[in-house]
Amino acid sequence: MVLFYTIDYSNAVDEHTICRNKLKLVENVYKNDALEKNITRKMKIIHIDSIELNRFLLDLHYYIAYRLKVANGIASFCGRHEIFVIKIHPPEKEPLDYAWGYRANVMMWEQIEVDEMMSWLSTLGGAFSALGDYKLSYANIAGRISLRQMKLALRLGDPSLIARCRLYQAIAMIQSYNFTGAKYTIQQVYRAEKRRSEPDSKLIKMCLGIWTKLSYEYELYEKKLNRSKE
Known part of the structure; x- marks a missing residue:
């Protein structure tokens, strides 16, 4: 030693x-x-x-x-x-890694552009989602936008953002009468967030709110089915 x-x-x-x-x-x-x-x-x-x-x-x-x-x-x-x-x-000449500096610069601008694109998609998706309550074609567009958001969220690697995109997809499923898929998605996101050491309270409330929407829309759908049978 x-x-x-x-x-x-x-x-x-x-x-x-x-x-x-x-x-x-x-x-x-x-x-x-x-x-x-x-x-x-x-x-x-x-x-x-x-x-x-x-x-x-x-x-x-x-x-x-x-x-x-x-x-x-x-x-x-x-x-x-x-x-x-x-x-x-100190060294006589400080070494500069120009190759890594170039890569870091490209990554930084890519991140800025992806963040900006995500903001635009969120605004556009929210608008079509609101219209999706009245017309099925708008709900389908909102679903496609949420898929684009999901791809960007996966690229950013943000778990909270990925979970939000899944919930956006659940809303589109509810509007398209895919209640089973929406139920499964909401439950998965909710349970995964609850297992975290520090759950995101906003995400939990978002799950509960969409679950309420799911219950309400499913009840209306059942009533329509019963009326048509009569």
């Missing part, structure tokens, strides 16, 4: 212990310039930039043979009453 210290730009000191199976880290064991005051042994200091230090620590963390070589090297470099200290300085 070999011990060494790293000192960053702000003079905060981290303690690293090289073991056979892992590299242990204790952050901020000392602060400011307190290392010299708290450690009486002589220090052997080397200077390294932050990029090289990061590579060095990663190699120590992942490679056993490298850890053993470094531990042996530090032990032979430092005497019995000496400690090994790595002083970090």
Whole structure:
């Protein structure tokens, strides 16, 4: 087991212990310039930039043979009453990952456009859903819009938004007299949300409201069927 210290730009000191199976880290064991005051042994200091230090620590963390070589090297470099200290300085040239920057920029604008498209679809879907209570063709359009919203929600990866899109589909099912499908969808969303550690109260209320609509529309549908039979 070999011990060494790293000192960053702000003079905060981290303690690293090289073991056979892992590299242990204790952050901020000392602060400011307190290392010299708290450690009486002589220090052997080397200077390294932050990029090289990061590579060095990663190699120590992942490679056993490298850890053993470094531990042996530090032990032979430092005497019995000496400690090994790595002083970090800024790199001469900061590396810029232009390829990742381009990808991040594309992802950011894609997210903005998807969010805007989702807002437009929500407005349009709400309008057709309201008209769907009076005409079946509008309910079918609202159902198709909710499917588009579902695809976008899956792309965004937001579970709450995906659940809302499923409830929009349930409303379209109710208006199309697909009461069984609507019932199954509402129950699935409600039970999944109830199982969460922190359920979304708005989503729960939305499920209960659509369930009330389902019960009311089903009751009206049954009455119509009974009248037609008479």
